[in-house]
Amino acid sequence: MSAADIAGAALLAGGLAVALGAALRRIVAHLPADAGALAARIDALLPQTQCGRCTYAGCRPYAEAIARGEAGTDQCPPGGDDTARALAALLGREPRPVNPAYGEIEGPLVALIDEARCIGCARCLPACPVDAIVGAKKRMHTVIADLCTGCELCLPPCPVDCIAMLPAPAVEHRRVA
Amino acid sequence: MAHNRPRGLELPAHKAVASTAPIGTAPAPSVAALALDQGSGRAARAVVAPGDRVRVGTRIAVATDPSTTSVHAPVAGRVLAIETRPTPSGDGPCILIENDGSDEREAAPLAWPGLEPAALVAALGDAGMAGYGGAAFPAAPKLAAARRHAARHLVLNGAECEPWICCDDALMRARAHDVVLGAQVLMHAMGAERCTVAIQDDKPEATAAVQAAVEAAADARIAIAAVSACYPAGAERLLLEAVTGIEVPHGTWPSTSGLLCQNVGTAAAAAGVVRGEPVTSRVVTVTGSGVARPGNLYARLGTPVSTLVEACGGYTDRPLRLIAGGSMMGRALATDEVPVTLALNCLLVATAGDLVERGTEYACIRCGDCADVCPTRLLPQQLLRGVVANDPDVLERHGLTDCIECGCCDYVCPSAIPLTARFRAARAEARVRESARWRADDLRDRYARHGQRLEAASEAERRAFENARDRARGQGG
Numbered sequence: 001m002s003a004a005d006i007a008g009a010a011l012l013a014g015g016l017a018v019a020l021g022a023a024l025r026r027i028v029a030h031l032p033a034d035a036g037a038l039a040a041r042i043d044a045l046l047p048q049t050q051c052g053r054c055t056y057a058g059c060r061p062y063a064e065a066i067a068r069g070e071a072g073t074d075q076c077p078p079g080g081d082d083t084a085r086a087l088a089a090l091l092g093r094e095p096r097p098v099n100p101a102y103g104e105i106e107g108p109l110v111a112l113i114d115e116a117r118c119i120g121c122a123r124c125l126p127a128c129p130v131d132a133i134v135g136a137k138k139r140m141h142t143v144i145a146d147l148c149t150g151c152e153l154c155l156p157p158c159p160v161d162c163i164a165m166l167p168a169p170a171v172e173h174r175r176v177a
Numbered sequence: 178m179a180h181n182r183p184r185g186l187e188l189p190a191h192k193a194v195a196s197t198a199p200i201g202t203a204p205a206p207s208v209a210a211l212a213l214d215q216g217s218g219r220a221a222r223a224v225v226a227p228g229d230r231v232r233v234g235t236r237i238a239v240a241t242d243p244s245t246t247s248v249h250a251p252v253a254g255r256v257l258a259i260e261t262r263p264t265p266s267g268d269g270p271c272i273l274i275e276n277d278g279s280d281e282r283e284a285a286p287l288a289w290p291g292l293e294p295a296a297l298v299a300a301l302g303d304a305g306m307a308g309y310g311g312a313a314f315p316a317a318p319k320l321a322a323a324r325r326h327a328a329r330h331l332v333l334n335g336a337e338c339e340p341w342i343c344c345d346d347a348l349m350r351a352r353a354h355d356v357v358l359g360a361q362v363l364m365h366a367m368g369a370e371r372c373t374v375a376i377q378d379d380k381p382e383a384t385a386a387v388q389a390a391v392e393a394a395a396d397a398r399i400a401i402a403a404v405s406a407c408y409p410a411g412a413e414r415l416l417l418e419a420v421t422g423i424e425v426p427h428g429t430w431p432s433t434s435g436l437l438c439q440n441v442g443t444a445a446a447a448a449g450v451v452r453g454e455p456v457t458s459r460v461v462t463v464t465g466s467g468v469a470r471p472g473n474l475y476a477r478l479g480t481p482v483s484t485l486v487e488a489c490g491g492y493t494d495r496p497l498r499l500i501a502g503g504s505m506m507g508r509a510l511a512t513d514e515v516p517v518t519l520a521l522n523c524l525l526v527a528t529a530g531d532l533v534e535r536g537t538e539y540a541c542i543r544c545g546d547c548a549d550v551c552p553t554r555l556l557p558q559q560l561l562r563g564v565v566a567n568d569p570d571v572l573e574r575h576g577l578t579d580c581i582e583c584g585c586c587d588y589v590c591p592s593a594i595p596l597t598a599r600f601r602a603a604r605a606e607a608r609v610r611e612s613a614r615w616r617a618d619d620l621r622d623r624y625a626r627h628g629q630r631l632e633a634a635s636e637a638e639r640r641a642f643e644n645a646r647d648r649a650r651g652q653g654g
Binding site: 043 | 619621623624630
């Protein structure tokens, strides 16, 4: 083997390394910068109901689990099939309808506290993921219907079962500058 | 920018039908039904209860945000009920007032030239001022935005371009002095340096009347501009471009371009407000072959439109359809028991002869006629593709939000495709999507703050426990 052969092989190997490196960089450039950015893009597609039906603690934790590749795109009943489709499209996965194991797809709901039966125990206050319940110990509680996401997380802590879920009225939300 | 493409349509006007006679007055209703949403799309909050006594001009509902308008009693009497009723823009909450016929008023004139502009804006808002052009957009937020952006040029819209409608024409001829006084009030409120009254060139009498009023007022800041009589020359952005040469950019309000547009009727109402008359009436064109004596009427808000038809001699043999607004952009009414609202500029009682029957719909042949006439230079055939494919991205890319729903594309479409109706539905869907997005953004923030607060609380508890433990150990040791 001559020195020229060795030099040629070295050049070839070096050239390949450079070319492959460049190709790899291009592929990486098409991936999101980091998992946090991907999770944020996934989170932006979720309905922010914060109900935890996906088995995660809220929409953002679910988004992070999807970004890590742990969770499927079919675990969000409040988002319905539209959200499942949008998630699959974002991630380049096979679109799948919402898995009924995570809950039924139903219309938007709001919680209503029966104020006559409420004993003012304040246990539902920390349970509400979006702080939509106003009240204090031994004072009447009430739900701000505009903010309620219908997640039903206030139901289990209530010792007197005074919270009912009703169909949410159609309200147009506008940004007020 | 000047564009060479033809924009809009030249339509048969049908205006002489109603504009020959002077403005009449509709009788006051025995029960007035005041819609809490006077046409802007959002309801104000009622501040009276059944049984309350009100006088003409008593505030009965207050604005709760910049898209709502205060409402005032147009009659004196007792509040009967607050209930859902048909209104020109669908069923909505209305305050019913039984008229006792006394017409007792509440009047608080404004010493306006001495008033701080910001206070004047607030006073105009409190008086229920909103756009008289048909959209009833609240006037005070527009004036406040004009002040914020230091907009210096007020354009008064007297370019009533819809066929059949002539209430602004009639108003300018009858109350030109109020239009000019109102222009001065609005200029003071927004801080404008000049005002252009834009009137279409097919309204020589209105132009002459306003000209005379401007000369009488000897106000050099106010000028008159003639604009072409094509449809839809009176659409806000098109008018501003025609008058000032400034094209208001997509996604911004005119005030950011230094302009403010108000209807001439709004100006006349401002003149009323400084005299101490809150907004309680408007001029309505009652026209079409289905009504015996077409004309313009001063009507109190809340008057049933059936009363307007009676005041114009009643129905002729066979009216086909009642339309709130004009023949191009109006909305069909299911009943004549809807009340007059601030947005109701015209009641068109149409017979078969007045309306062009829409033919059978065929597939789009991509002729491009719609794109030629679109006054906002959209490509309706491409938008239609987005609607058919239900693809929000296509709709957004092709500027669905800039569609003014003027109906020009429908008018020329050889395939008789109801384009505007499709776009209107698509815009409503886009608004719902946008609304859901805004709500989700709010909820995301609230969820994050909720988590932080719970964490901080448990951290504080842990620290308190540790402190107590350390103190106990300190005492023990």
